[in-house]
Amino acid sequence: MYRSLFCLLVSALLAGCNSMGGxxxxxxxxxxxxxxxxxxxxxxxxxxxxxxxxxxxxxxxxxxxxxxxxxxxxxxxxxxxxxxxxxxxxxxxxxxxxxxxxxxxxxxxxxxxxxxxxxxxxxxxxxxxxxxxxxxxxHEDSRQLQTRPNVHFGFGFGSGGYSNIGIGIGF
Missing domain, CATH: 2.40.50.140 (Nucleic acid-binding proteins)
Structure with a gap:
């Protein structure tokens, strides 16, 4: 169970790092x-x-x-x-x-x-x-504005009922 939860957490973290830029x-x-x-x-x-x-x-x-x-x-x-x-x-x-x-x-x-x-x-x-x-x-400066780092953090908790509990971390 912990192994599955760990894999899910790592997948979520990696998905949060995915960039559509370029x-x-x-x-x-x-x-x-x-x-x-x-x-x-x-x-x-x-x-x-x-x-x-x-x-x-x-x-x-x-x-x-x-x-x-x-x-x-x-x-x-x-x-x-x-x-x-x-x-x-x-x-x-x-x-x-x-x-x-x-x-x-x-x-x-x-x-x-x-x-x-x-x-x-x-x-x-x-x-x-x-x-x-x-x-x-x-405008000339619009590219400079777009290339600044943009970092957001978020945390979420939820419950799917009696025994289902989820925890999420987003970047």
Missing amino acids: TRIPEVTPGSLSDTADQSVKGRDFTWGGSVLSLKNLPDHTLVEVMAYPLDSQGQPDAGATPLGRFLADYPGFLEPVEFPSGQLVTVTGPLLGYRDGKVGEADYRYPVLQADQVKRW
């Missing part, structure tokens, strides 16, 4: 779509993020060129990770260039509209184009 690399990246021009994902919603490379306001919409990076558990791009390719965010309306300077971290959600051929320097590049239904700007 970065998540999406199954379909802008770079993989640039290489394949896969039409089967056209219209599918994606959430990609990265660093603004350029912004171009047109008469009725704005195109934002973004260098994609993996997103952390909060949806913020991890600009210290390996880039995942480039994409264009097509925003229906005007975006203020001062609010989206080069290097600004953004997360964009919307359906894949298709592909647009362009250039990176002198090289040809096929950009996946994401309709920017949602655009989230990240």
Whole structure:
């Protein structure tokens, strides 16, 4: 009995130490779509993020060129990770260039509209184009706030009736 209780307690402690942090690399990246021009994902919603490379306001919409990076558990791009390719965010309306300077971290959600051929320097590049239904700007200090240690302790006691007693410890 004590052995079972000990194993249960150790399992609970280890589960409490499990972390969902870190970065998540999406199954379909802008770079993989640039290489394949896969039409089967056209219209599918994606959430990609990265660093603004350029912004171009047109008469009725704005195109934002973004260098994609993996997103952390909060949806913020991890600009210290390996880039995942480039994409264009097509925003229906005007975006203020001062609010989206080069290097600004953004997360964009919307359906894949298709592909647009362009250039990176002198090289040809096929950009996946994401309709920017949602655009989230990240502040420089937001990553620092998220990386602070966050520790919580909790204790619980319960009874399941006449002879069932449980004790729990959480971290």
